[in-house]
Amino acid sequence: MESTEPEPSDSRPQEEEEEEEEEEEEDDDGAHPLPEQPLTAMEDCLAKKMEITVSEAEKRTGRNAMNIQETYTAYLIETRAVESQGEGQCAPVESLWRRYSEFELLRNYLSVTYPHIVVPPLPEKRADFVWHKLSADNMDPDFVERRRIGLENFLLRVASHPVLCQDKIFYAFLMQEGGWKEMVNETGFQLKADSRLKALNATFRVKNPDKRFTELKHYSDELQSVISHLLRVRARVADRLYGVYKVHGNYGRVFSEWSAIEKEMGDGLQSAGHHMDVYAASIDDILEEEEHYADQLKEYLFYAEALRAVCRKHELMQYDLEMAAQDLTSKKQQCEELATGTVRTFSLKGMTSKLFGQETPEQREAKIKILEEQIQEGEEQLKSKNLEGRDFVKSAWADIERFKEQKNHDLKEALISYAVMQISMCKKGIQVWTNAKECFSKM
Amino acid sequence: MEAEGRVPGPPLPAGGEGPGADSHLAAGVLGTAQGPLLAAAEVLALDDEEDDLEVFSKDTSLAEVNSFSPSVPISPSSMINQYKFEDGPELRDLFITVDDPESHITAIETFITYRVVTKTTRGEFDSSEYEVRRRYQDFLWLKSKLEEAHPTLIIPPLPEKFIMKGMVERFSDEFIETRRKALHKFLNRIADHPTLTFNEDFKIFLTAQAWELSSHKKQGPGLLSRMGQTVRAVASSVRGAVKNRPEMFTEMNNYMETFSQKINLLDKIAHRIYKEEREYFNEMKEYGPIHTLWSASEEDIAESLKGIAGCIDRCCRATERRMAGLSEHLLPILHEYVLYTEILVGVLKRRDQIQGELDSKVDALANKKTEKDLFSEEIGKLEDKVERANNALKADWDRWKQNMQWDMRSTFTNVAENNLRYYEECLATWESFLASQTTDLHVDEDSEDRP
Numbered sequence: 001m002e003s004t005e006p007e008p009s010d011s012r013p014q015e016e017e018e019e020e021e022e023e024e025e026e027d028d029d030g031a032h033p034l035p036e037q038p039l040t041a042m043e044d045c046l047a048k049k050m051e052i053t054v055s056e057a058e059k060r061t062g063r064n065a066m067n068i069q070e071t072y073t074a075y076l077i078e079t080r081a082v083e084s085q086g087e088g089q090c091a092p093v094e095s096l097w098r099r100y101s102e103f104e105l106l107r108n109y110l111s112v113t114y115p116h117i118v119v120p121p122l123p124e125k126r127a128d129f130v131w132h133k134l135s136a137d138n139m140d141p142d143f144v145e146r147r148r149i150g151l152e153n154f155l156l157r158v159a160s161h162p163v164l165c166q167d168k169i170f171y172a173f174l175m176q177e178g179g180w181k182e183m184v185n186e187t188g189f190q191l192k193a194d195s196r197l198k199a200l201n202a203t204f205r206v207k208n209p210d211k212r213f214t215e216l217k218h219y220s221d222e223l224q225s226v227i228s229h230l231l232r233v234r235a236r237v238a239d240r241l242y243g244v245y246k247v248h249g250n251y252g253r254v255f256s257e258w259s260a261i262e263k264e265m266g267d268g269l270q271s272a273g274h275h276m277d278v279y280a281a282s283i284d285d286i287l288e289e290e291e292h293y294a295d296q297l298k299e300y301l302f303y304a305e306a307l308r309a310v311c312r313k314h315e316l317m318q319y320d321l322e323m324a325a326q327d328l329t330s331k332k333q334q335c336e337e338l339a340t341g342t343v344r345t346f347s348l349k350g351m352t353s354k355l356f357g358q359e360t361p362e363q364r365e366a367k368i369k370i371l372e373e374q375i376q377e378g379e380e381q382l383k384s385k386n387l388e389g390r391d392f393v394k395s396a397w398a399d400i401e402r403f404k405e406q407k408n409h410d411l412k413e414a415l416i417s418y419a420v421m422q423i424s425m426c427k428k429g430i431q432v433w434t435n436a437k438e439c440f441s442k443m
Numbered sequence: 444m445e446a447e448g449r450v451p452g453p454p455l456p457a458g459g460e461g462p463g464a465d466s467h468l469a470a471g472v473l474g475t476a477q478g479p480l481l482a483a484a485e486v487l488a489l490d491d492e493e494d495d496l497e498v499f500s501k502d503t504s505l506a507e508v509n510s511f512s513p514s515v516p517i518s519p520s521s522m523i524n525q526y527k528f529e530d531g532p533e534l535r536d537l538f539i540t541v542d543d544p545e546s547h548i549t550a551i552e553t554f555i556t557y558r559v560v561t562k563t564t565r566g567e568f569d570s571s572e573y574e575v576r577r578r579y580q581d582f583l584w585l586k587s588k589l590e591e592a593h594p595t596l597i598i599p600p601l602p603e604k605f606i607m608k609g610m611v612e613r614f615s616d617e618f619i620e621t622r623r624k625a626l627h628k629f630l631n632r633i634a635d636h637p638t639l640t641f642n643e644d645f646k647i648f649l650t651a652q653a654w655e656l657s658s659h660k661k662q663g664p665g666l667l668s669r670m671g672q673t674v675r676a677v678a679s680s681v682r683g684a685v686k687n688r689p690e691m692f693t694e695m696n697n698y699m700e701t702f703s704q705k706i707n708l709l710d711k712i713a714h715r716i717y718k719e720e721r722e723y724f725n726e727m728k729e730y731g732p733i734h735t736l737w738s739a740s741e742e743d744i745a746e747s748l749k750g751i752a753g754c755i756d757r758c759c760r761a762t763e764r765r766m767a768g769l770s771e772h773l774l775p776i777l778h779e780y781v782l783y784t785e786i787l788v789g790v791l792k793r794r795d796q797i798q799g800e801l802d803s804k805v806d807a808l809a810n811k812k813t814e815k816d817l818f819s820e821e822i823g824k825l826e827d828k829v830e831r832a833n834n835a836l837k838a839d840w841d842r843w844k845q846n847m848q849w850d851m852r853s854t855f856t857n858v859a860e861n862n863l864r865y866y867e868e869c870l871a872t873w874e875s876f877l878a879s880q881t882t883d884l885h886v887d888e889d890s891e892d893r894p
Contacts, residue, residue: 219740226737233730240723247719250712258705261698265848272855408743412880415747419754419877426870430863437859443852 046165047156051080052174054152057144058097073144074099075151079174096177100125103151106173109184110164111306112193115313116396117164118403120157121302123150129231129294146295153299163399196316206318210393216400217311224304227297234294238287249280268443275436282432286425293421296414300407307403310396317392321385328378335371338364537634538562539649541627544619545576554578557623559630561649573650579604581648582626584660588644589633594793595836596639597843599632600782601625624775637842638835687802688795689833695840696791703784710777717769724762731755747880754872761868768861776854780847787843790836797832801825 046052056076064070074097081091103122111119127143137143155174158164169187172180255273259266543558556576563571582601589598602625630649633639647659731752738748804825808818 222740226733226740230730230733230737233726233733237723237726237730240719240726243719244716244723247712247715250708250715254705254708254712258702258709261701265851268852411744412747415744415751416877416880418751419873419880422754422758422873423870423877426866426873429866430870433859433862433866437856437863440852440855440859443848443855 045160045162046171047159049082050159050174051078051082052152052155052159053078054148054155055095057148059139060099071139072099072101073139073147075148077155077174094175096175098173100147100151102173102181103154105181105184106170107154108193109169109187109189110158110167111309112189113167113169113187114163115194116310116392117161117399118303118306118310119164120154120161121299121306122154123147123295124298124302129228129235129298146291149292150295150299162402194313194316206315207322209315209318212397213311213314213393217308217315220304220307220311223307224301227301227304231294231297231301234290238290242283242287245280245283247280248276252277252280265443268439268441272436272439272443275432275439279429279432279436282428286421286428289421290418293414293418296410296417300411303403303407307400310400314392314396317385317389321382321389324378324382324385328375328382331371331375331378335368335375338368338371536564537640539627539630539634541623541630544623547578554580555619557626559649568646568650570650575650575652575656577648577656579622579626581656582629585644585648586629589639589642592642592644593638593835594797595790595832595839596636597783597786597790597836597839598639599629599636600779600786601629603782621775625779628775628779638839687798691837692791692794692833695787699784699787699791703781703788706777706780706784710774710781713769713773713777717766717774720762720766720769724759724766727755727759727762731759750876750879754876757872758869761865761872765861765865769858772854772857772861776850780850783843783847794832794836798829801829 054075055078058074058076059071060074061069061071076095076097078093078095080093100122107119107122110117123146126138127140158170164170169180169184172183176183252273255269255276259269259273262269538561540560541557542560544555545558547554547556556578559573559575559577561568561573561575586598586601589596602622633642633645639645644659647656651659734748734752734755738745738752741748801822804818804822808822
């Protein structure tokens with residue numbers, strides 16, 4: 001008899017999967033050096049064939065599903081085919097407008113359709129981790145601008161993903177303005193969606209999950225927690241830094257007024273005051289740059305969610321598998337009992353038959369037949385579920401490896417860019433205070 | 444060794460016959476009442492050569508002074524504050540330090556005394572070294588005696604009785620230290636003043652034992668007579684001393700009005716900056732460790748994260764040093780000048796009052812033609828008084844302005860240096876982190892290319 005235990009995930013190679021996963025991990029800007037193995041036309045990433053930008057944002061008013069007037073922002077997506085031969089002639093730019101809710105629909109579709117893929121996250125719906133200068137208003141132009149960049153980043157990430165970039169719905173999202181929503185809904189993806197995935201807190205007693213996924217889930221929880229904490233403190237630090245710089249601006253004004261009553265000190269005071277103004281003003285650019293760094297971290301904060309979703313999916317598949325196996329086992333046991341007449345386990349049926357007499361042999365035969373059919377079905381289902389589970393683990397893990405590499409690369413770059421920002425800030429500070437010192441020494 | 448204690452003061456007036464010239468001039472201005480002091484100043488001027496030698500040897504004792512008073516900061520800039528020579532580098536012959544606050548508990552009260560150490564080569568001092576203990580009350584007494592003796596000289600400010608704002612307790616360590624530094628400043632400013640430095644009460648303050656000082660305090664005009672003077676001063680200044688005021692003093696008044704406004708604003712700004720820097724420091728303290736925490740979950744980027752944490756911590760410490768610089772130099776100086784503005788306004792008023800006495804007598808003379816002679820003598824005396832007061836104030840004003848310029852220049856330059864140090868430290872930290880990261884990147888790339 002075939003094993004009824006769910007098989008542990010093994011690394012038996014599956015031909016198709018391997019080919020796909022041997023592809024190089026793509027940068028979101030497509031600037032990654034060409035992989036050693038030439039890609040087939042099918043697997044060439046969209047990002048390489050097409051320039052994608054989210055170039056504009058526009059305020060619109062319209063009627064929503066409940067026929068109520070609302071204001072929203074629409075984003076212009078521009079695409080242009082990349083000519084690899086360099087004929088000197090640029091392909092025409094195609095464009096269409098999408099709003100945030102459509103991006104959300106696209107992402108939901110991708111998450112459901114590719115549950116084994118760590119699907120890139122969208123930029124935040126509402127402004128979070130704000131410090132006092134930033135507004136929490138969704139209509140605020142700075143927020144809209146940063147969201148525009150985030151949406152573009154999302155599209156580029158999807159376009160550079162070896163699997164996701166081939167999706168027809170995604171392509172239509174970029175190219176087909178009208179009827180796209182209907183197209184998505186026609187795929188019926190909502191039906192495929194496992195509502196249990198949303199129930200984050202529900203626990204399923206999974207006996208034999210792949211340890212890697214369990215560890216990964218812990219990691220994604222830790223990542224989420226630590227990045228949120230970091231972003232919160234960073235916002236407070238930014239707030240305080242802003243205060244330090246801006247108060248120095250008061251020096252400028254007072255020095256200037258004071259210089260009016262001084263003869264010898266006047267010039268020095270006045271020019272020093274000017275430098276204090278420069279110092280105070282410099283913080284605006286510095287902190288704006290830092291917001292982009294924060295956004296980079298935020299992307300991975302949201303990526304942690306996507307990571308957890310994949311782990312969850314594995315858990316659920318494993319759970320279903322174990323349940324199915326359990327069910328099969330119990331059916332087989334029932335069958336055996338009926339066939340041999342022994343009751344191994346307590347069952348109400350057993351009791352009633354004892355109390356009210358045994359069934360007729362014909363009845364028993366019928367039951368056994370039904371059970372045997374069910375067992376047959378069950379075994380086939382278990383087999384396919386097993387296969388599904390193994391496939392899922394294999395392909396999911398491959399994408400997770402790809403994701404890990406991407407994450408390490410991106411975060412390291414982000415940290416380096418943070419250091420670069422700090423260096424620039426220090427250099428500006430040195431310049432201003434050197435100038436100020438000179439002015440003071442002339443007082 | 445000598446160079447350490449010396450800081451060039453504001454440029455000396457040209458043509459003086461030497462270091463003694465300034466004090467000579469100042470002494471001469473004060474008139475006959477200050478006879479014995481004048482002689483002392485002349486004596487100093489003649490003993491030029493000897494004075495130089497004395498001062499040179501004094502410099503080595505500077506180190507001793509520091510070792511006697513470990514609580515006095517020995518940082519270069521604080522030495523500048525201590526040993527700034529206002530009248531000329533070679534003239535210093537009186538060195539005072541205030542340190543070692545001690546609590547005294549009696550049945551009636553608790554109070555703090557400070558140790559006042561004086562070292563001097565002056566002839567009129569019986570000894571070359573004195574060590575006494577004084578309490579805040581004694582300083583108050585000294586100040587009022589000086590004001591009494593020299594109504595139109597600018598007497599340096601004393602720290603306030605107690606700070607109303609904030610949570611600084613009367614006897615908190617911070618409060619005591621701030622006060623100690625201000626008292627030290629106070630005595631040194633007097634010592635540097637060409638006239639005040641020879642004041643008898645000042646000498647007694649520096650040298651007398653506790654019981655001697657008490658008995659000396661009991662002599663002299665009582666509180667009531669002093670209050671009487673103040674009342675009259677206020678009254679006459681209200682009555683219209685302003686109308687005959689020389690242009691120069693009206694200008695001074697106008698200047699003080701604006702200056703007072705600005706210095707108060709600067710004081711507030713400086714405190715605000717300190718507060719913001721402290722808040723920034725508090726947040727930064729939390730910021731670094733988060734990166735370390737994160738590195739525990741990571742492999743590839745763990746080193747980078749720990750590197751960032753290290754940089755942030757180092758910048759944190761640099762911020763602390765920057766704050767300390769502010770509170771050590773900028774804040775006390777600005778506060779001192781805030782207090783100075785009150786003093787200056789008072790001095791201008793007293794000058795007005797002296798002039799008021801003259802003016803009212805002159806007015807009275809216009810009405811009484813019979814007692815003309817008597818009046819003229821009195822008026823003559825008053826005119827002299829007014830002239831002496833005006834001259835004293837003018838000279839002291841010029842001196843005060845020069846010192847103010849020097850103080851502001853050096854203090855704000857120090858602030859700039861402080862900030863430069865901070866940014867340079869942070870820059871070095873981040874640059875070395877960046878260097879470590881980019882070498883790592885190159886190593887990674889190499890290993891990637893290998894098949």
